[in-house]
Amino acid sequence: MSVLLKLFATCPKGLEYLLRDELAALGAADAREALAGVHFSGSLETAYRACLWSRLASRVLLPLAEFDAPDGEALYEGVAAVDFAAHLAAEGSFAIDAVGATRGISHSHYAVQRVKDALVDQFRQRLGTRPAVDTERPDVRFNLLLRRERGTLSLDLSGAPLHQRGWRQGHGRASLKENLAAALLLRAQWPAVHAAGGALVDPLCGSGTLLIEAAWMAADVAPGWKRDYYGVLRWAGHDAALWQRLREEVAARAQAGLSVLQARFFGFDQDAQVLEEARHNAQHAGVAGFIHLGRQSLAHLKKPHECTQPGLVITNPPYGQRLGDRDTLQPLYRLLGEKLDSEFAGWRASVITSEADLGRAIGLRAVKRYALYNGALECQLLNFEPGASAVQEPREAKPLSAGAQMLKNRLDKNRRHLRKRLEREGVQCYRIYDADLPEYAAAIDVYADHLHIQEYQAPSSIDEDTARQRWREIVRVAAEVFEMPRERIALKQRYRGKGGEKYGRMDRRGELLTVQEGGLQFLVNLWDYLDTGLFLDHRPLRARVRELARGKRFLNLFCYTGAVSVYAAAGGAAGTTSVDLSTTYLEWASRNLSLNGFTGARHRLVQADAAAFLQQDDGEYELIYVDPPTFSNSKRAEDFDVQRDHVRLLGLCAQRLAPGGLILFSNNFRRFQLDAEALPELEFKEISASTIPFDFERNPRIHRAWEIRRRG
Structure with a gap:
């Protein structure tokens, strides 16, 4: 008779009841939900399954x-009572995760250290040797939970988070974890929609x-295919024969299921980069032949002509966590609701969002709502049944305040004032x-068909x-004036913190846009850094x-990012x-x-501190461009x-x-004072006024510039 094990499966908050039912279906006994x-x-087989x-x-x-476990000593003693040799070989490797705290243990690093000390001391005392630490792929991983002055030490049978299915090659913006997606x-x-012959459509599919x-x-x-x-593979209590049998079952069921699967999965996104990630992910998951992927904006969404039965539209649109995003995301959500109602009547639809007002902007009555957590972010899954009877009354857009209307008028005026010159000079990136x-x-900058909005520090008054x-109004008005969807607006907003005003955390999209200037092409990144690359x-x-x-x-x-070097090369520089x-x-x-076609030995790229390069290089240059930062405190240079x-x-x-x-020579330090007297061998000519572009005329101190030559 097999030994009955007491087990615990963790999951994101909000999934406890679903997980309870799933584990019961896998053979678990007395499954009960907890936080x-x-x-x-x-049995061990149940744990493996x-x-x-x-x-x-x-x-x-x-x-x-x-x-x-009220303190470190009690933690050490409690852990030391575990017979680690029953789980881990002395020549093996281990890792420890710790979550929670007690009165005397407030730092997870300290808790991990005390568990490691107890484990290592036990092996040294008994065997004169000890296992190694491997935080990436240890033979055995232990988990410590500290709560209410008690500690629970567990063996992590999964070894790595189970949402890591093994097929993901890249991450789109704000990718869902796989278990939350499930x-x-x-x-x-x-499952019921598929059983009835329905298809699945994700209009904002990301990766x-x-x-x-x-x-x-x-x-x-x-999921483990x-x-x-x-974590069980090198565990001392591992049943290799049982595991192999279950793995063979997994492979057989996957082969059988995929052999009859129909190509009823449709994903669309206007971001070519994440679509490429989606293609790679589908290939590694073994389902590329069943998923149709297309580059398409939400405005062009239609029901796929292959779909003859009602199906499911499900998507994870941007939530708008940054201040001001919610206002500009509302048109996206309204468009989604319109598309669901006009193209997918009779289908099911599900949308996850963290913002109630964005959910309302969809304009459809949710037939069911579920509370879920995407990481620490509380969200709602809204289920709809699109059709005329489900449509809510459209909401009137909130009128602009008097100040916002003045802002709109100013933006309209600026566009009219600059339009002819921008067209005449072919400028597509401007302020x-x-x-x-x-x-x-x-500051609001245009980069071709995108906007970049950067907040300045507000007066202390x-x-x-x-x-x-006012920030929300800036974003809303800019979106309306330029008729720009939220996904093409990059926002850089300040927040108040220690040390005064700072910019909040940037996105991590890794998305590069190609823009043109002066007949040349440049890559810009509007989201990931404070500056865009141009x-x-x-x-000028x-x-x-x-x-x-x-x-x-x-x-x-x-x-x-080498933009000036591109211009030099385009001007016929020798190198x-x-x-x-x-x-x-x-x-x-x-x-x-x-x-721009400039490659080869004539175009040299050197990783070095500028001063160190100048001291070590023995070359001569007829034209030197130097535009240093105001400050730099890199660890790799002075x-x-x-x-x-x-x-x-x-x-x-x-x-x-x-x-x-x-x-x-150029720099943008507003209080900069050139010390020409300290360089008597050089002749300086300030050219700042002639280097300020027409779209920066309101801010002539944006930078200063000089031409510098040797005297005589």
């Missing part, structure tokens, strides 16, 4: 000991998580608004609530470099050398050069302060300047 998990009993087949669990834990599909009744999870669910593919690592109205303190309201106020300076570069050896210090300390920027510069260090920097540049050569 973020389910207690259950079962939970690891291989649970679509909802995060981990499967086998508790080893429970003990008082929960959405179950709450949306996808394809919902599509792949739905395909695996429909084909009876175990593609995984090659589990349209720069705190023209002091109450609305922001403006209270935080008023500043927030300084718009330097447009870049044009000046192109005019001056023909036949010259060109040096670009602090080259950033370009681009220097920056950042590998990220050098890779970006390389791509910009290649994008601290830099443009006011303090510009004399030394320009002196080093002069040493590398060929006879008759020219240095173009």
Whole structure:
């Protein structure tokens, strides 16, 4: 008779009841829900099946000991009572995860250290040796839970989070974890829809998580089919024969299910990069032949002509967590509701969001709502049955305030004023608004068919609530004036924290757009960094470099993304050398050069501190461009302060300047004072006024620039 084990499966909050029912279907006994998990009993086979087949669990834990743990010493003693040799070989490896706290243990790192000490001391005392720590793929992983002055030490049978199915090759923006995606599909009744012959459509599919999870669910593919690592594989209590039998069952069921699966899965997204990730993910998941992926905006969504039966539309649109996003996302949600009602009457539809007002913007009456958590973010899954009877009365857009109407009028005026010159000069990246109205303190830049909005620090006399309201109005008005959907608007917003005003965390999209300037192409990233990769106020300076570069050896210090080097190459430079300390920027510069056909040994990229390069390089250059940051405190080089260090920097540049050569020097430090007297061998000519582009005329102090030559 097999031993009955007491087990615990963890899951995201909100999935406990679903997980309870799933584990019961897998053979678990007395399954009962708890906070973020389910207690259950079962044989070793039940535990293995939970690891291989649970679509909802995060981990499967086998508790080893429970003990008082008010402080570090008690924790050590409780852990030391566990016979670790029954689970782990002395020559093996282990890792420890810790969550929670007690009165005397407030840091997880300390808790992990005490558990490790107890384990290692036990092995050394008994065997004179100890296992190694491996945090990536240990032979055995232990889990410590601290709660209410008690500690529970468990063996992690899963080894790594079970949402990691083994097929994901990339991550789209705000990708759902796979077990949360599975929960959405179950709450949306996808198994029943598929059984009735229905298809699945995700109009904002990102990297394809919902599509792949739905395909695996429909084909009876175990979530663990593609995984090659589990915490049981090197565990001393592992039953290899039982595991092999269950793995063979997994493979057989996957093969049988996929052999009869029909291509009823449709995903669309307008982001080519995440669609490529979705294709790779589907290929690694073994379902690429069943999923149709297409680059398409929501505005063009239609019911696939292959669909003859009602199906399910399910999607995870952006939530709008940053202040102001919610206002500009409402048109996206309204459009989604219109498309559901006009194209998918009779289907089921499910949408997850964290914002109630965005859910209401869909304009359809939800027939069911489920509370879920996407990480720490509380969300709702809204289930709809699109059709005329489900449509709510459309909501009137809230009228603009008097201040917002003034802002709208100013944006309209600026567009009219700049339009002809922008068209005449072929400029598609420019500043349209720069705190023209002091109450609305922001810069709004246009990058082709995208907007980049950056908040300035609000005056101390403006209270935080008023500043927030005005920020929301800036975003809303800009979206309306430019008729720009929220997904094409990048926002950089300040928040109040220690040390004063700071910018909040940037996105991590990794999304590069190709824009044009001066007949050249450049990659910009509007979301991930404070700066975008193309300084718009330097447009005339870049044009000046192109005019001056023909036949010259060109040096670009602090080259950033290499835009000025591209201009020099386009102007016929004999060669370009681009220097920056950042590998990220050098890779970006390389791509910009290649994008315009400038490759090979003539175009050198050097990772180095600018001053160190100038001291070590023995070349001469007829044209040197130097645009340093105001401050830099990189760990890989000495601290830099443009006011303090510009004399030394320009002196080093002069040493590398060929006879008759020219240095173009620029910086954007508002209080900068050039110390020309400290460099008597050089002749300085300020050219700032001629380097300020017409769209920055309201802000002539955006930067200062000089032409520098040797005297005589």
